[in-house]
Amino acid sequence: MEEEALYTNDRTQKEFEPVKHRDLNRELIQHEVINPSILYYGTPVLLLSTLNEDGTTNLSPLSSSWALGDCLVLGVGIQGKAFENLSRHPECVINLPDASLWEQVEGLGRYTGIYPVPEEKRMMGFEFCDDKFAVSGLTPQGSIQVEPDKIAECPLQIEAAVKQIRIPEHTPFMAIVEVKALKVHVHTRLISGLNKINPEKWNPLIYNFRHYYGLGERHGESFRAEK
Numbered sequence: 712m713e714e715e716a717l718y719t720n721d722r723t724q725k726e727f728e729p730v731k732h733r734d735l736n737r738e739l740i741q742h743e744v745i746n747p748s749i750l751y752y753g754t755p756v757l758l759l760s761t762l763n764e765d766g767t768t769n770l771s772p773l774s775s776s777w778a779l780g781d782c783l784v785l786g787v788g789i790q791g792k793a794f795e796n797l798s799r800h801p802e803c804v805i806n807l808p809d810a811s812l813w814e815q816v817e818g819l820g821r822y823t824g825i826y827p828v829p830e831e832k833r834m835m836g837f838e839f840c841d842d843k844f845a846v847s848g849l850t851p852q853g854s855i856q857v858e859p860d861k862i863a864e865c866p867l868q869i870e871a872a873v874k875q876i877r878i879p880e881h882t883p884f885m886a887i888v889e890v891k892a893l894k895v896h897v898h899t900r901l902i903s904g905l906n907k908i909n910p911e912k913w914n915p916l917i918y919n920f921r922h923y924y925g926l927g928e929r930h931g932e933s934f935r936a937e938k
Contacts, residue, residue, distance in 0.1 A: 748937070749921060751775075756816055756916040756923075758849075759785065760804035760859035761796035768851060768860040769796055769824040770843035772816055774918035776805070781892040783871060789878065789886050790832060792824030797888060801873035802857035805890075806865035810914045810925030815864070817923070818847045821934055836934065856893045866901055866913065870894040 751774050759771045771793035775786030783805060787794045797803060808816055822840035823832055840846050844860075851860040854870050861868040871890035878886050903909035917924040921936035 751918050751920055753917055753919040753924075756808060756813075756918050757785075758806040758808060758816065758819070758862055758865065759787075759793050760806060760854075760861065761793050762800040762802065762859045763792070763796060763824065764799070766858075767842075768844070769793065770806075770819055770847065770849070770862070771824075772819050778892075782874075783869070783890050783892060785888040785890065787886045787888050789884055790825070790829050794876075794886055795825070797873055798876060800858070802859060803871050803873065803890060804854055804857060804859050804861045805869040805871055806862040807867035807869075808862075808865050808916045810916045810923070810930055812864060813916055813923040813930045815847045815849055816916060817931065817933060819843055822846060854894075861896065866898040867908075868896040870896075 754774050754776070757773050757776055759773050761769050761771065763769050769792045771787075771791060773785060773787065773793075777784050785805075787797070793803075821836055821838055822843065823829075823837045824839070824841065824843070825832070826839045826841075828837055828839050843849075844851050844862075850863040852863040852868075854861050857870045857872070861870070870893045872893055873888060873890050875889040876886055877889075897908055901908050901912050903912075914925045916930075917926070918933075919929075921933040923930045923932065
């Protein structure tokens with residue numbers, strides 16, 4: 712990828728001739744040190760399905776994750792129901808909504824499955840809800856290899872097993888959760904060949920400094936977005 716950025720195969724130049732970089736000294740490029748209250752710099756939204764004590768499924772919107780092979784790493788607040796459920800039952804489903812579902816995702820944003828609502832979360836505007844599917848208008852769908860339900864409307868669904876949960880000393884209010892993908896489900900309209908997803912048809916919902924985007928225009932904002 713780096714080589715692609717540095718070289719060109721334009722036949723009017725010598726093959727693989729390095730592309731000249733801009734002279735940054737001739738341009739006025741300024742930066743300023745700031746202290747932002749949030750660092751959600753543009754990552755895909757996911758809805759995490761976890762198993763409640765009574766066998767129902769809890770849904771938690773998350774915006775901190777990354778994948779390497781079949782290993783996925785999630786950032787989960789320790790005061791939420793997702794952390795409680797994963798600590799007790801180490802299975803989940805990572806449901807990835809597309810941009811058209813931003814209102815359903817935002818519909819979940821102010822609710823928690825923890826009762827009573829922790830004071831810190833209550834002060835931020837969170838309310839208790841024991842049926843996240845009903846409040847969001849999303850549809851539960853049975854999983855194959857794990858107990859929590861998938862979300863039918865989400866184009867990508869990843870059943871996963873929790874392998875490790877770690878709370879970093881430097882950020883004790885968050886947990887780093889490592890999971891292994893077990894089953895990957897994809898809407899058929901996104902499949903372009905054997906085991907292939909067509910990126911031209913996949914439009915993930917992006918959380919950009921608490922505002923919702925697809926791969927283009929802004930769609931809306933979180934109730935906690937800074938005005």
